[in-house]
Amino acid sequence: MQTTPLPRLRAEAKRQLYNYRKNTARAYRSPAQRASDDSGYAWVCAIDAARAYFRANDPLKERFMVRLFGLETAVPRNQLTRARMVQLQEELCVTWSTLYKWREDIFEIVLYAAIEYGLIH
Secondary structure (H helix, E strand, O other), X not given: OOOOOHHHHHHHHHHHHHOHXXXXXXXXXXXXXXXXXXXXXXXXXXXXHHHHHHHHHOHHHHHHHHHHHOOOOOOOOOOOHHHHHHHHHHHHOOOHXXXXXXXXXXXXXXXXXXXXXXXXX
């Protein structure tokens, strides 16, 4: 049985969070086109489930998730992640450690949702 190390799973979750908007556009294609990209659609569903979880339990963390990964609007290509984190720290009035803990929680919940959707075994 082949296992995937946790850092690789977290990297995949991060990649899929950043590709959410592109995958969402693919999710609304015709069923024939969508059949060729079922994993992208499943990742969209997993991320939507994670957003719903955060929206119900911690709306501030859900807002952080949306802003950090650009789920609703595009992330500027010339802006580094660190600069976005500084901006979010000021807007949300939280500390650095809180933002990094929230980011880890987001990866964890997205991975749990991916397991539920059968993307990760």
